[in-house]
């Protein structure tokens with residue numbers, strides 16, 4: 001199996017060609033530096049993304065507060081996280097950096113508020 005992946009490790013945006021030669025044997029070509037090898041392997045085997053979303057609050061004046069994962073989350077788990085976040089309601093005030101959700105699905109990923117919002 002072969003995949004073309006754009007490396008997002010820096011603005012160069014190298015076009016990587018990632019091929020699975022055998023079980024766990026991944027070849028990455030097209031990178032201009034070694035970071036592209038790790039990026040290509042991870043994107044091929046287990047792509048991850050930082051997730052941003054909003055969570056409802058108990059306030060009528062500021063009904064939503066933005067949140068973000070503190071590290072990339074495996075893409076397969078993103079719908080489950082979004083579902084969990086949309087089910088929640090948080091009480092104001094909140095501070096940027098406060099943790100809303102600790103260790104989501106045993107991944108070590110935390111969800112934190114990205115804005116400080118006082119109670120209206």
Ligand code: SF4
Pocket residue numbers: 007008009010011012013014031032033034035036037039
């Ligand atoms: S392979 Fe290296 S130079 Fe190319 S985009 Fe990735 S980080 Fe940048």
